[in-house]
Amino acid sequence: MDPARPELRLFVLHHAGGSHVPFRHWPARLPDTWDVRLLDAPGHGHLMDLAPIPDAGRLADFLLRVIEPAPEVPYALFGHSMGALLAYEIACRAVERGLPRPVWTGVSGRPAPGTAGISAAYGELSDSALRDRLKRLGGTPGEVFDDPDLWAVFAPIIRADLRVVEGWRPRPGAGPLPVPLSAFAGADDHAASAARMAGWAEHTEDFLGLRVLDGGHFYFAPDPGPLLRRVERDARTALAATAHLL
16 A cells, blocks of 8 residues: 555544534544544534534535545545434435545434434424533533533534434435445434434445444443444445455
8 A cells, every 4th residue: 555645534524513522532543544534514623713504415515525535545434413414415425426435434323314313303492401402412511501601602503503403304215325334323322222223224235234332322432442443344344345346
């Protein structure tokens, strides 16, 4: 392998109301032959100066332009919660537009299209009720809830993300994605249970399996190691299969 060219470029997509920050240690814990890129949606993380995009299709288009798929470097996608549906939409768009497609897509903490979603009616909640539900899910720093000024900054961003998730519908008549796909679930995640995550098998031509790990919705937060080992294994399995076809 050309030492100047990565074995794989992995793009990681965050959850609603989140950013790249919870994943900041991932590049150091994945193979050093990989180029791991942590994406932020507009209005989040490094892109806080941009207006949020409250539409899944438009947001997927934006992120696809950021990714800029190139045939000389294989790439993969991993998304958690909102990031999972965006990873799926990005992969679908790459296939439909004849762009280099990802060699692998990992979806985590987001029920398969056509199943009950994690954010049902979240957008209609009062601030108090929304804070309570987000606290139960985890993944949002406690100071955001405790500081009224911080909540005033982040609440509109969180609500915009919830509109992305709640307004998203799978395209009618879409066939299975011709990209290997793995699904990841927390064993105690009632919003995106293993049973709901298993439905992703119907949306790919090559389902690598449902991986159930200990924990709730943010099962990987205390220790991402078990998840990263599965990500590495599945992505490399898909990459090897792709190389075999070339």
